[in-house]
Structures are given as C-alpha cells and as structure tokens.
Amino acid sequence: MMGIPGNWRLRKQRYQLAGTRCRDCGTIHFPPRQVCPRCKNRHLSDFKLSGKGTVYSYTTIYQTTPKFQFFVPYVVALIDLEEGPRITAQLTDVDPEAVTIGMPVEMVLRKISEQGERGLIHYGYKFRPRLR
C-alpha cells in the first residue's frame, strides 16, 4: 500500500488530471512523462487535460481487493481523452448495464479509498456520463 508521501506526490496528477505536452511534436501524455515517447526528447511542459472523453472499452468488477469491496459492483473503463491519451479509470454515477462503448464521459473528483477508519481519505479522478 502506498504511504502518505507517495500519495502526496501524486496529488496534482490525481486531482487535476495534470499531464505533460511535448513542445516539439505536440503529443499530450497522461500520466505525465519525463521523456516524450515519440521524439525521445525532454522538451515537456505541464498540461492540464480537459477531462472530457469517451469510453473505449469497459468491464464490470464484482470481486476485488478489500480496499475497493465497498464499491462493488463498479465499472472500470479505458477512456479516450479528447486530447489523445487513453487512460484507465473507474466510472461512477452510472449503472453497469447502462455503460456503452463510445459513451461520452467527463472527469469528476471522488473518494478512491480510505485507509481504514483512522487513516487518510484518498481522492482521485473517476469518470461519469457527461453532464457539463
């Protein structure tokens, strides 16, 4: 399990979908990169993704680790973001039977897990059917 410092370092990425953009070829990466996988250079700038995308594929989770058991059944999807990157994320505010390939979705910030009753609450991005 990731400790408090590890979660703290990832907060921009998890809270704001903060990625990187290559200043040479324009490719947008999420998660953020140190080196552009396309042109192999380090000319990268921070880039905040819009959080809009569509479902590329999905699966419904019924059995999972104790950390996520509270949320079953839930849907995990591959999402094609408008800016290009394809990411994996949980869907929320949707019934599993209502999810379709190509469904427009948008990022929301939700509780991902809790470290028990005494530990930290972890927040991060999920996606829901587009409302905005």
Place this chain on the structure above:
Amino acid sequence: MADVLKPERPVGIVGYGAYIPRYRLPAREIARIWRGTQEAEVLPVDQKSVPGPDEDTITMAIEAAENALMRAGIAPEVIRAVWIGSESHPYAVKPSGTIVAQALGITPNVSTADFEFACKAGTEAMQAGFGFVGGRMADYVLTIAMDTAQGRPGDALEYTAAAGGAAFVIGPAEHSLALLEGAFSYVTDTPDFFRRAHQLYPEHGHRFTGEPAYFHHIVHAAQKLMEGLQRRPPDYAAVVFHQPNTKFPFKVAKMLGFREEQVRTGLLAPFIGNTYAGASPLGLTAVLDLARPGDRILVVSFGSGAGSDALSFQVTERIEERRTRAPLTQTYIQRAKSIDYATYAKWRNKIVMH
C-alpha cells in the same frame, strides 16, 4: 436599531454553482422500514438526496465550486480565500478547504477555513467573504455551503437529512451578477439541535424547533434587514428560506407577508430534502437560474441552535450570459435515481459489521 451589515466597497456574487448527488431515497421507503406504510400519510418531503458511496462534502464542494468558477469566468489563482460551511466535514481535524483549494488549482497563495455547525455555516462563510472583499483584503473569495447530513435511523430527521449545496465566487460589484444590498445576522442561544463530540447523530428539540427557533430567528433577521434597507416583501421577486421541510418556508413566508409564488422557485426541499448548510444557498442558485436583471432576492438561512443570516441581493444584467456557463440546478434535481433503504444503509455506514 442595529445597522444593516454592508461593506463600504460594493460587493456581490460573481459566479454561483450548485451540486446535488444523483441518488434519492423516497420518504415512503423510510416509512416502510420504520413505521409501516399507511394510507394518506403526510411525510415532510417526497424524497431526499443521498450521496453516492464515493462522495462526501469535499467532492461535492469541488463540483459546485467548479460550476461557480465557470460562471465567474476567472482563473482559479485569483481566488484568495476558500471558506467552506458544513456540519459534515469528512475529517474531524484537517480543513476541507485545503483539499478543495488544491483540487481547484487555487493553492498555495490562499487562505482556507472551514465553518461548522448546523444549517447556517454556509451563509456564515458568505458573510465573511463579503467582508473580506468589501474590506479590500482581496478581490475574490470562494465560499461553499455543502452537507451530507445524517439522521438517526428511524428518527424524524432521517426523512429529510439530505446531501447537496452551492458555491459562490464573491467579488467586486462591478463584476457581479447579483449585488449585495445588505445583510443582517440574528443569533441567540436556543439549543434546539446539537451533537456532542464522538456522537454519530444529533439530538433535537422536536416541537421546540419551531416557534422559538426557526420562526423567531428567521422573522427577526428578515424584518431587521428589510427595515434597514427600507424594503417590503412586494419589492422581492423571490425569497429563499432555510427549508427543513416543505411546510416551514411557506409558514414563515406568510408570517412575514410574502406570497407563496415568491417562495416556490427557491423551495427545493420537496424534491431533495433538507441539505442543511447547503439548503438556502442551493435555493438561491435555483432562483438565480431564472432571475431577470433588476430582480431583488431575499435569502434567510437558519441553523438550529445557531441563528439566522439574512441577505438581500439585486440581480444585474450579467446574469443572462453567465448562467448558461454551468449546469442549472434543475439539471441536478432531475438527474435522479431512486434507491432502496438497504442500499442507503450500506452506503451511509448504518450497518454494523460484527
């Protein structure tokens, strides 16, 4: 007579945003579990909003605030204070405002604070925001009123204790969609509602919560503000009262001389229940969604055991363009999925695991 509260620098609401979770628990479903379904039974609301299993005051505050920032059309970095009023902050010790400000891209050059206790915490944060901007400490403050209220299973409060709220970007009058005409706060020690440390659910005064509490504080706050501003009920296009149920707002409106039509647009309790600190601020968003330039709006909060804040606004021509930049409050009200009591009991941690 005490003066109306008003800063020397004119201030107002620059952006507003609502949030209501997707799930609804019908009041008859609570009645089915705890007292049996009876014909022609009068329940305090039709249904209440329930947060999803991955939602809390912080996640809901973030979405309402995003909507408010979209309407304001300003960069997050210009916000210099984030103040959140709620009686359901997820941490007992750690400000919700830190997480909300970080997620919105407002950190680190910002003041954050949480306001707490009863249904008045949201308007308290707004009052402080008006003063902060009015005193030229900063140009923009984000204030949020949000709750995920809980009632003891089977208790009268369980029928109405709901989730939702609103966010407001407070700023200079010249950028506002609604100008603050003045405010008035009225507080006494009337202990009709309280929760001691480490208790899961609040205690409340049953019938005591009506006359000496809700009606006394709202009537006095509203009357003193209207007297100070030399306004009368017909001057207002709409009035929003704290709404613990469907009945009280209509009754207090009548006591003050308002007509039912002035209450109806901002009365959301029948559809979503009592969103506590979020209740009157959320009602204000529903009124702003339909307001016309020049309209006057009176908002009077009430927190049981906490008192009342009354706020008088006048809508400007900026409302027309800005309201379309984010989802209307009705969009969230209509995004509704009913759940049963068992699902609610699981999500709201009412099942004890042995």
